[in-house]
Amino acid sequence: MARYAFIVPADLPGPSGGLAYNQRVLAQWRTMGLDVEEVPVPGAWPRPAPADRRILAQRLRQHRRVLIDGIIASAAPEELRVAAAAGTRVAMLVHLPLPAESGLTPGEQQRLAAGEAAAVSAAHVVVCTSGWAHDDLQSRYGLGQVSVAEPGVDPAALAAGSLPARLLFLGAVTPRKNPLGLLQALGVLTALPWSVVIAGPEGQDPGYAGRVRAAADALPDGRAAVIGPVSGQQLETLWGETDLLVLPSLAETYGMVVTEALARGIPALVGAGTGAQDALCGDPTGPRSELPTPGAALDPYDPSAWSDLLRAWSSDAHLRQQWRRAAQAHRARLRTWSHAAQDLRTAIEW
Known part of the structure; x- marks a missing residue:
C-alpha cells in the first residue's frame, strides 16, 4: 500500500x-x-x-x-x-x-x-x-x-489569433461563470468585427445552459458559438485561434484558464474581486508584480462596463497590441x- x-x-x-x-x-x-x-x-x-x-x-x-x-x-x-x-x-x-x-x-x-x-x-x-x-x-x-x-501552467505555443478577432469563454456554463452576462455585454457591439466561442460543460444547470444557447443564437451573423466541452487537439486548436479570453465569473477561486491563456500570449478580461484577478496580475510580491496588466478586471455584475471595454479593445488596434505584449511578458514568468x-x-x- x-x-x-x-x-x-x-x-x-x-x-x-x-x-x-x-x-x-x-x-x-x-x-x-x-x-x-x-x-x-x-x-x-x-x-x-x-x-x-x-x-x-x-x-x-x-x-x-x-x-x-x-x-x-x-x-x-x-x-x-x-x-x-x-x-x-x-x-x-x-x-x-x-x-x-x-x-x-x-x-x-x-x-x-x-x-x-x-x-x-x-x-x-x-x-x-x-x-x-x-x-x-x-x-x-x-x-x-x-x-x-x-x-x-504548462508551456504552450503562442496563439496566432483570428480575423476578425476571436473571444473565448472557457469554463462550465453556469450562473457563477456568468456567460449570459458576457453575451448581454456583446449584444450591443454587433456593428464591430468579432466572434465569440463559449466552450465548456453544460450539465450542472441545464436550464441556465439553455438560456445561454438562446442568447447566443439571438446574436446576428453566427457571431456566437456554444460548443460544449473541449479537450485535446480540439482545445489546442481553439486556443490558437483566440485573441482574448473573457471570464466574467461572479466568484472564482483562481481561474486556471487565465494563466493558460497567458501561456499562449493571450490577454484576458476577468471578474474584478475574484481569484481570476490574482491569476491575471500575479502575486503582488512575485515575479510578475511589476509587469503591465495583460487585460483588465471588471465588475462582473456590470455588463455595460464590459461592453465599453470590449468596444475599446475591438476598435483600437493599439490597445490590442498593448495587451498582447503584456501577456507575452507575463508568459515568461508563470508558475510551473x-x-x-x-x-x-x-x-x-x-
Missing part, C-alpha cells in the same frame, strides 16, 4: 480546473518519486448518497496519511472526524469554498457552509489554491491557519506545475 493517499471524486463532470489541478499535481508527485495512491470515491459530491459516505469511510480507514478533495470532505465531516480520531492524518484541499457557488438557495448555502465548517475543523491541515480562497476561508470560518498552493506540487507537498508535510 502506498504511503500517502489522495482521495478524489470519481464521478464529477468535467473538464474542470479542480480535476485538472488534482491530476497535474499527482503526475508531478510521481515524477518526484513520492509514493502516493490516487483513491477515487464514487458519488454526486457534495450531495452523496449514504453508500458513497460508507465507501469514503472505508477508504479513510485504509490509509494513515490522506489528502482529500474539499468537495468530498465538506460533505462528510463526520467521516473525517472519525478517521482523525483513529489516527489518520487528514489534509483537506479546497478548490472552491462551496457556499461561494452562485445559484444556491439560502437553505443550500447554509447546509454547505455547515458541512464545510465542520470539515475544516476536523482536518489537521487545510490548503486552498489561491489567496482569494485563503481570505474567504479565514473570514468565513475563522480559521487560524490556511496554506496556499496556487496552480501551475512542479512549483504547485512542491508547495502543496510542503503544506501537507509529505
Whole structure:
C-alpha cells in the first residue's frame, strides 16, 4: 500500500480546473518519486448518497496519511472526524469554498457552509489554491491557519489569433461563470468585427445552459458559438485561434484558464474581486508584480462596463497590441506545475 493517499471524486463532470489541478499535481508527485495512491470515491459530491459516505469511510480507514478533495470532505465531516480520531492524518484541499457557488438557495448555502465548517475543523491541515480562497476561508470560518498552493501552467505555443478577432469563454456554463452576462455585454457591439466561442460543460444547470444557447443564437451573423466541452487537439486548436479570453465569473477561486491563456500570449478580461484577478496580475510580491496588466478586471455584475471595454479593445488596434505584449511578458514568468506540487507537498508535510 502506498504511503500517502489522495482521495478524489470519481464521478464529477468535467473538464474542470479542480480535476485538472488534482491530476497535474499527482503526475508531478510521481515524477518526484513520492509514493502516493490516487483513491477515487464514487458519488454526486457534495450531495452523496449514504453508500458513497460508507465507501469514503472505508477508504479513510485504509490509509494513515490522506489528502482529500474539499468537495468530498465538506460533505462528510463526520467521516473525517472519525478517521482523525483513529489516527489518520487528514489534509483537506479546497478548490472552491462551496457556499461561494452562485445559484444556491439560502437553505443550500447554509447546509454547505455547515458541512464545510465542520470539515475544516476536523482536518489537521487545510490548503486552498489561491489567496482569494485563503481570505474567504479565514473570514468565513475563522480559521487560524490556511496554506496556499496556487496552480501551475504548462508551456504552450503562442496563439496566432483570428480575423476578425476571436473571444473565448472557457469554463462550465453556469450562473457563477456568468456567460449570459458576457453575451448581454456583446449584444450591443454587433456593428464591430468579432466572434465569440463559449466552450465548456453544460450539465450542472441545464436550464441556465439553455438560456445561454438562446442568447447566443439571438446574436446576428453566427457571431456566437456554444460548443460544449473541449479537450485535446480540439482545445489546442481553439486556443490558437483566440485573441482574448473573457471570464466574467461572479466568484472564482483562481481561474486556471487565465494563466493558460497567458501561456499562449493571450490577454484576458476577468471578474474584478475574484481569484481570476490574482491569476491575471500575479502575486503582488512575485515575479510578475511589476509587469503591465495583460487585460483588465471588471465588475462582473456590470455588463455595460464590459461592453465599453470590449468596444475599446475591438476598435483600437493599439490597445490590442498593448495587451498582447503584456501577456507575452507575463508568459515568461508563470508558475510551473512542479512549483504547485512542491508547495502543496510542503503544506501537507509529505
